[in-house]
Amino acid sequence: MxxxxxxxxxxxxxxxxxxxxxxxxxxxxxxxxxxxxxxxxxxxxxxxxxxxxxxxxxxxxxxxxxxxxxxxxxxxxxxxxxxxxxxxxxxxxxPGVTPLGEPSSEKSTASTKHYDRLDAYICDYQGWPLWCDKCHSFKPDRTHHSKQLGRCVRRMDHYCPYAGGIxxxxxxxxxxxxxxxxxxxxxxxxxxxxxxxxxxxxxxxxxxxxxxxxxxxxxxxxxxxxxxxxxxxxNLSINQTTVEVMQRDFVHQVALRGGNLNPPNTTSDQSVVLCEVSRSPTRSYIVVQTELGTGLWDLGPLANIRSIMGDSLIEWFVPLRMSPCLHHRDHSGEFPWGRKVVRLMEEHGAGTSYRRTRRRSGGAHAA
Ligand SMILES: [Zn+2]
Known part of the structure; x- marks a missing residue:
């Protein structure tokens, strides 16, 4: 049977x-x-x-x-x-698990408040943040569902029984x-x-x-x-988890807040603008499809290592303080975006840098 x-x-x-x-x-x-x-x-x-x-x-x-x-x-x-x-x-x-949603929660009705503060986030083809059917909740960037834990785990790398868990x-x-x-x-x-x-x-x-x-x-x-x-x-030096290394050839969709559908300057990479979505009357995003899967959060080797190991050499060797990346202080994304995504935002006039530029030049912008 x-x-x-x-x-x-x-x-x-x-x-x-x-x-x-x-x-x-x-x-x-x-x-x-x-x-x-x-x-x-x-x-x-x-x-x-x-x-x-x-x-x-x-x-x-x-x-x-x-x-x-x-x-x-x-x-x-x-x-x-x-x-x-x-x-x-x-x-x-x-272990870094995300909260479970109500079993009755659905993608179309769940709150996107968490994503409304971000300049950009990973999304599906319609611009929704990624959704976990098992946890009934949205998955913040770099979060993956662990079948061993039965929960979504933030910046999940892998499950290691030799180390005792996730x-x-x-x-x-x-x-x-x-x-x-x-x-x-x-x-x-x-x-x-x-x-x-x-x-x-x-x-x-x-x-x-x-x-x-x-x-x-x-x-x-x-x-x-x-x-x-x-x-x-x-992997730490290139800011990639084991999951992301395995998904390096995957195409990603990134929602860019307040982005321009038809930027005046063509992009230098193979990104494609799919659609525009409105989260609310004052928040709109463009959805860009990109093959930048390998470098979405790459800040350079030293900054990548420091985001996990700590800002000082003592923190690198002493198992006491938690990783700086847990603070999530950067409002441009769940994790600070790498140079490639920042360039994408600039080219499409999206995010904070776009708003600053427009404000300085006296232009009106709804975001
Ligand atoms: Zn899940």
Whole structure:
């Protein structure tokens, strides 16, 4: 008997919820094993105070090396654990979901008040903000419906069971820090255990199973965290989420407030004006179709990174303050528009810059 789509989604959701608890526990168990091998078996039993198995083969105590490795390992472990706990805390308490609408809400009757303050927003072919049938509400720009959560998530990147949940505008910064400290911690563990495992195998002709498993786990998680960090940081530098990278070839519609249907200067890109819509007697928009999907919010590498990681280097490395992009202070859009969209607004005489220009030149404009 075929399983209904609703039931399948409910089962997937449950499975993802279980995995996002189980995988962090597996990672914690792996860290426990690595700590046992590095701290007890290598630093204490082999280096600081060698057990007879080592002294019988002529090993002298190597205290400076043992203490140095111990301090660096514990430091990396503590920083990584704090970052991981901060990420889990934000994922569980503030995952960045949008409010649910009333089940009776419909696109044609729901309030667009939120969008009326913006100079431009992503819309459908008729100029409506994008609508989620499941949450019964409009989706602010860059919001996507997560089937794992069953909710719309602001600036959704992806669902990561390894990190314990959703990566969104609230959790993205802590996810990047989790990956960064994760690859430092696993890289250090991999080098230390692999080096002393090789030494033990060469001199004592033994390779304990716990050491081999620790090397395998550290290697696996090092490759995973390093690869994810490199990809995530690159996406951050071009201000794109994983969802947007996958949708880079999609055509977008942007509603430009008070825009001119027939601008005097032709645009330099492939944008096409579809229609004009009136939200109220004093608010009108033109709907422009554009293929600028890859650069809608690109502010330049440094500004892109700062919008998530923070304005100072300390914020980049300390998992405390939330991302600046959460403030949504810029009224030109849900997120500050990139240069390409700003140019589009200027060419069509839309938005704030248009109103200022018209005001300065004494022209009347309804917006
Ligand atoms: Zn939704």
């Amino acid at each position: 075929a399983i209904s789509e609703e039931r399948q989604n409910a089962m997937d959701k449950k499975a993802n919820q279980i995995m996002s608890v189980v995988l962090p526990l597996v990672e914690a168990a792996g860290m426990g094993l690595a700590t046992y091998v590095v701290v007890y078996r290598i630093c204490l039993n082999a280096l600081i105070q060698p057990i007879p198995k080592y002294t019988n083969h002529g090993f002298e105590p190597r205290r400076a090396t043992g203490i140095g490795l111990l301090v660096v390992y514990l430091l990396l472990l503590v920083v990584f654990c704090i970052t991981f706990l901060r990420l889990l805390q934000v994922i569980w308490t503030n 990566i969104s505008e609230t959790t993205h910064k802590f996810f990047v820090q989790f990956l960064f400290y994760g690859f430092l911690y696993t890289g250090f563990t991999l080098i230390v255990v692999a080096y002393f495992l090789a030494e033990r195998h060469r001199v004592l002709h033994s390779a304990p199973g716990t050491w081999v498993v620790a090397v395998a786990l550290a290697g696996l998680f090092f490759l995973f965290t390093f690869g994810m960090f490199a990809t995530t940081f690159y």
